[in-house]
Amino acid sequence: MCGRFTLTGNLIWLIRLLGLEQLQKFAPRYNIAPSQPLIVFYKDPDSGEYKQDFQLWGLVPSFIKDPADVRNMINARAETIEQKPSFKKAFRYRRCIIPASGFYEWQKSGKDKQPWYFSPTENEHFYFAGLWDIWHGPDGEQLDTCAIITTEANRVMSRIHHRMPVIIAPDDLLTWLNDETEPAALKRLLRPFPDARMKCWKIDKLVNNPANDRPECIEPKGELQPELF
DNA sequence: CCAGACGTTGTT
DNA sequence: GTCTGG
DNA sequence: CCAGACGTTGTT
DNA sequence: GTCTGG
DSSP states (O other), X not given: OOOOEEEOSOOHHHHHHTTOOOOOOOOOEEEEOTTSEEEEEEEOTTTOOEEEEEEEESOOOTTOSOGGGGTTXXXXXXXXXXXXXXXXXXXXXXXXXXXXXXXXXXXXXXXXXXXXXXXXXXXXXXXXXXXXEEEEOTTSOXXXXXXXXXXXXXXXGGGTOSEXXXXXXXXXXXXXXXXXXXXXXXXXXXXXXXXGGXXXXXXXXXXXXXXXXXXXXXXXXXXXXXXXX
């Protein structure tokens, strides 16, 4: 699963890829949690232009009556994304990219939960595959929300947790965002990220509390790479 | 036909 | 145990 | 995802 | 809105 991540550095590479103007600076984030605003990129269905936006993490489908009924849709399973009413249309028409410097996963053993940090080896950022929607309230309120797609863990990650976020390779980003891409081709992108392109290490439980949004969250504390078998 | 759900994770 | 908030 | 609350009445 | 269950 993916329920917490980081975003630091700058997104100039992605911005250039999408032909966007230089965007405003954002403060580095070391502990982005569900319900918080995320930076997302998508192809605006109206203008056909790529767009950068902020959306709250936790997708609220447009047809929901009361958002309070459906909190916590922070992830969408890749395997069933085309069947679930909450994600079906979004998968077809409202896909997005959510950049991250790295993400956290917790390894359970008995009562203990040990956090690990995962980051890219070859690029500055991961690009999560996401879905978004807009919910309109009866009094004109609007909620722009999104979810991160998950898939089975790759080999390295499977020592820690059996699910992982879908990460789109840089070469596939435009295919993922393009509204002309066939569903079958989109589906093929929803696979585990290659082991060799990510690294990980144990970190302090400081990260557990979302209020601790600081660089210490990603400092190595113990093992680099989990034991494989 | 209408009513009611619409999600993931993990754990048992 | 279960829900809410971040 | 984890942390932290989990309640009411009335008064300030 | 759309699907499932009764």
